[in-house]
Amino acid sequence: MYIALGIVIGIFFIVVLIYNSLIGKKNRVKNVFGTIDVLLKKRYDLIPQLVATVKGYMRHERSLLQEITEARARAASGRLSDDEQVMLDNTVSKALNGIMVAVENYPDLKADKSFMHLQRTMTEVEEQISAARRAYNAAVEAFNNAVEMFPTNIIASMMNYKTKKFFEISDDQRQNVDAGDIFGR
Amino acid sequence: MKTLDELKQFYDTTLRADLQILEQQRRDIVRKVTIVIVVALVLGGFVFLLMMQNMGRMGPIVIFPVIVSLIIGGGICTLLSRGYVTDFKSLVIEKIVRLIDENLNYNPKGYIPKSTFMLSKIFTTKPNIYKGDDFVSGKIGATQIQFSELNAVYESGSGKNRHRTTVFRGIFFIGDFNKHFIGETIVLPDTAEKLFGRLGQKLQSLNVFRGELVKLEDPEFESHFVVYGSDQVEARYILSTSLMERITEFKKKTGKKIYLSFIGSMVFVAVSYSRNLFEPKLFTTLLDFEPIKQYYQDLQLIIGIVDDLNLNTRIWSKE
Numbered sequence: 317m318y319i320a321l322g323i324v325i326g327i328f329f330i331v332v333l334i335y336n337s338l339i340g341k342k343n344r345v346k347n348v349f350g351t352i353d354v355l356l357k358k359r360y361d362l363i364p365q366l367v368a369t370v371k372g373y374m375r376h377e378r379s380l381l382q383e384i385t386e387a388r389a390r391a392a393s394g395r396l397s398d399d400e401q402v403m404l405d406n407t408v409s410k411a412l413n414g415i416m417v418a419v420e421n422y423p424d425l426k427a428d429k430s431f432m433h434l435q436r437t438m439t440e441v442e443e444q445i446s447a448a449r450r451a452y453n454a455a456v457e458a459f460n461n462a463v464e465m466f467p468t469n470i471i472a473s474m475m476n477y478k479t480k481k482f483f484e485i486s487d488d489q490r491q492n493v494d495a496g497d498i499f500g501r
Numbered sequence: 502m503k504t505l506d507e508l509k510q511f512y513d514t515t516l517r518a519d520l521q522i523l524e525q526q527r528r529d530i531v532r533k534v535t536i537v538i539v540v541a542l543v544l545g546g547f548v549f550l551l552m553m554q555n556m557g558r559m560g561p562i563v564i565f566p567v568i569v570s571l572i573i574g575g576g577i578c579t580l581l582s583r584g585y586v587t588d589f590k591s592l593v594i595e596k597i598v599r600l601i602d603e604n605l606n607y608n609p610k611g612y613i614p615k616s617t618f619m620l621s622k623i624f625t626t627k628p629n630i631y632k633g634d635d636f637v638s639g640k641i642g643a644t645q646i647q648f649s650e651l652n653a654v655y656e657s658g659s660g661k662n663r664h665r666t667t668v669f670r671g672i673f674f675i676g677d678f679n680k681h682f683i684g685e686t687i688v689l690p691d692t693a694e695k696l697f698g699r700l701g702q703k704l705q706s707l708n709v710f711r712g713e714l715v716k717l718e719d720p721e722f723e724s725h726f727v728v729y730g731s732d733q734v735e736a737r738y739i740l741s742t743s744l745m746e747r748i749t750e751f752k753k754k755t756g757k758k759i760y761l762s763f764i765g766s767m768v769f770v771a772v773s774y775s776r777n778l779f780e781p782k783l784f785t786t787l788l789d790f791e792p793i794k795q796y797y798q799d800l801q802l803i804i805g806i807v808d809d810l811n812l813n814t815r816i817w818s819k820e
Binding site: 446 | 680
């Protein structure tokens with residue numbers, strides 16, 4: 317009798333532990349995803365400043381600047397689905413990349429003090445974004461392992477937890493993340 | 502970095518004259534030391550025989566005078582060579598430091614203070630015996646650095662129960678890190694994971710004295726190190742993929758145990774050594790090129806951390 321009771325209590329505790337660790341892992345993923353959002357927002361906030369700084373110098377890249385300003389306005393408006401958000405982020409990454417490459421044609425701009433500062437801040441944000449994405453992937457890996465491995469998978473399926481997708485970096489983004497190369501360190 | 506030929510040339514042109522003077526000094530000391538040892542042995546032996554004759558067999562206590570005279574002799578030898586060591590360091594080691602970089606300063610008796618050592622949070626045990634020497638400081642490019650040799654020991658108990666544990670022995674390096682950060686990230690040699698695999702990883706995550714375990718993507722880096730941090734994202738911002746590679750390379754290059762921490766805009770690097778560095782040898786000639794090469798390589802290895810960890814790359818908002 318007592319033994320049976322002991323076993324039941326033991327199992328109960330294990331279930332509670334697993335349940336809590338699953339919740340913890342899910343929240344970790346959510347938390348890091350939030351960090352990525354914050355950093356992307358930080359990048360959006362830099363755009364008006366960047367556009368204002370380069371506008372005076374860049375004569376042939378009007379459309380690029382237009383594009384990036386619009387993208388920022390759309391992001392600021394909110395009301396975007398996750399997929400739209402990702403698309404928009406990719407557009408911004410690409411446009412930023414284009415601007416940074418175009419800078420090479422304007423030696424005066426490259427030497428501009430406030431631009432140089434902006435450029436450094438941009439590099440920093442890009443690296444922070446990539447760090448947050450790596451942290452996100454690590455959190456997803458821990459979560460997915462728990463969802464798929466025995467015995468946590470039993471509880472996970474009861475809680476209706478599904479594996480989450482990793483952050484995959486598309487080719488043009490891959491170049492963008494390594495901002496240091498563009499700036500010719 | 503200088504080539505071997507350049508170093509050889511430096512040795513011939515700049516060091517040789519000083520080394521010859523020091524060599525003379527060294528020979529004098531060796532002569533005196535030999536006399537001291539012989540006298541100590543003779544005196545000790547004499548007292549030993551006397552005790553044997555007068556008191557008969559008294560067991561191990563009769564060895565006592567020999568030991569006492571050897572200790573006194575050893576003390577005299579240290580006193581004799583003290584000036585020589587100081588001269589050697591200011592004449593030779595300082596010049597080698599300057600050869601590597603003109604902007605570096607060398608203080609043979611200085612060392613990294615204990616408070617800074619504890620600030621790094623690499624070692625959790627507070628040493629109660631803390632010594633060091635060979636302090637180097639200055640600026641390499643944009644990066645302010647300082648390092649010294651350290652010997653930190655924790656001693657517990659007294660008398661027969663006295664127990665000594667080495668907290669750290671080797672070179673302790675501090676450099677200005679090139680990125681801004683606010684949290685704490687600590688990189689330690691991995692012992693648990695190497696021995697116990699996945700279970701080891703579980704154990705690491707339970708380490709209550711450290712922050713959160715940070716699991717990184719680079720498998721080679723992960724096999725050498727374990728990382729704890731106060732912020733998962735920041736730890737990855739500091740330990741970029743390229744920095745992980747660089748740290749792994751540095752670890753392989755030195756073949757030593759490496760500890761790192763990133764705290765308060767600084768990077769702390771501890772490289773453990775089992776030998777005493779930058780000390781002159783007393784019983785072998787100084788005029789040999791080999792030991793000079795060794796001093797140079799030891800110094801270059803540490804000063805090279807700036808390049809090895811790419812600390813001079815200032816493309817982030819920190820200048």
